[in-house]
Amino acid sequence: MAIASLYDPKLGIRFSSNHATAKVITGKQAVTELVNQTTALQGFDDNIINQAVLEITLTSAVIESFRDAPEVINF
Incomplete structure (x- = not known):
């Protein structure tokens, strides 16, 4: 499964992942x-x-921002 949050209007960040199970x-x-x-x-x-x-379990996620380069986080 894949999941993505909305961008935070103040910080301009969101997370997404296509490495998830539900x-x-x-x-x-x-x-x-x-x-x-x-x-x-x-x-x-x-x-x-x-x-x-x-119950959603992520094994990795991408943190995206309007200002910074995307960052991949593995759990």
């Missing part, structure tokens, strides 16, 4: 376990356990 997490038990393991998801809407979560 996994859909559904079901109350699976989403609850994910929320409990992921601090960034804690404090989200209390109804998150009734939602699907799209």
